[in-house]
Amino acid sequence: MRRDTFLKSLAALAAAGALPLSARAAANVKMLIPANPGGGWDITGRALGKALTDAKLADSVSYDNKGGAAGALGLAQFVNGSKGDPNALMVMGAVMLGGIITGKPPVNLSQATPIARITSEYNVFVLPANSPFKTMADVVAQLKKDPGSVKWGGGSRGSTEHIAAAMIAQKAGVDPAKINYVAFRGGGEAIAAILGGNVTVGGSGMSEFAPYIADGKMKPIAVTSAQRLEGSKVPTLKEQGIDVEIGNWRGVYGAPGISAEQRKALTDMVLAAVKSPSWAEAVKKNDWTPAVLSGPDFDKFVEAEFANLRDVMTKAGMVQ
Structure with missing residues (x-):
């Protein structure tokens, strides 16, 4: 059996609750939410965590809210505190990219590991x-x-x-x-x-x-x-009569320094979670638009978003 087929089988079994604890990609997930409670990232992170546990893809999910600077403070904590941790996830999205462009923090999103875009709003x-x-x-x-x-x-x-x-x-x-x-x-x-x-x-x-x-x-x-x-x-x-259209997408990143195999396992786990009934319920409840993207396509998307946002924000006088 090919490795990718095997991993997909694992994800399917995990979603059905049929995997032993030792076979799960991340039995105890640590979710960093780079915002204070009550906002979109917080709602997204906790809904994803619930989907992970409801689908038995994870035994538990712990949450750590670290708000400020459009997510830059949380990003810094995640980059510096979770190196090599295959069970760590951080919620992020268009807001973080905008904050990085305007705030120019000492840490960079490229230091973390792209996993998947999951919604747009x-x-x-x-x-x-x-x-x-x-x-x-x-x-x-x-x-x-x-x-x-x-x-x-x-x-x-x-x-x-x-x-x-x-x-x-x-x-x-x-x-x-x-x-x-x-x-x-x-x-x-x-x-x-x-x-x-x-x-x-x-x-x-x-x-x-x-x-x-x-x-x-x-x-x-x-x-x-x-x-x-x-x-x-x-x-x-x-x-x-106001010609303005802009969407707010959200996704998740993994820790810096994880292996390709660990990234694949984490990605498979997230993709299985967003196919679960629990996640479908959250999408409907919160009026989210499903926008799942992973792998190299997600990498390219983030790069393009950085360029597009920088252009819009510069023209709007928001970047010095």
Whole structure:
């Protein structure tokens, strides 16, 4: 039997719970989440961990939240503290790439090991329930009058909602460098600021804001997708005359210094997890778009994303 066929068989058996503990790729997974609790990375990491244990691909999953600097602090901890560990995973995504471009941290994503992209999600912009504004057009009109008076709240500097805000300003004829963007280290902090009326408009993934939108505590005014999300009445930026579209993908990396065989086993484990009923339930619950990519294709994708984001952010005045 070929090695790749054997590994696929192992993954299938593990998903069915038929593998002995000694045969599993990673019996005790350590999941580094480079953000504070409550945000998209936290939700993604914990949903993946649940899928791993529910499918009996891992005995246990421990979580370590390390927020700050668009994931750079967590990346540094992961790179320096998990070398050679075949059971370590770190959640990452487009936000981390943006943060690296703007923050230029001392560690580099290339020091860790690419495993897989697993989801994509579009950002939704919301207003506090008691906002004097009603639509994105109201926000843009105020932005044109006084850019600094519109306080945008979202993830760390370089996040997709930050980039989207800069792109909205650019399309409205406003200097993107003049936008008043307030960066939060985690989704929980951003949500509190929006609910408290401490920002004019907030941006994040639909999964983070959905409960507050449903309760009427936040008013959704735009989504960054090309078409309206399935089952959603939130209008896109494009249909409101603002030609902006941007997605927020998320994935996982393994530790630095693991072998090709260990990377393959870890990748097979993650790919088996995202085929599980537990993961399918999380995807539906959080309005994620499945976007699975692994191996050399994922490597090339990350390289291309770095180049594309750097170009957009430079044009938007976000990179010095």
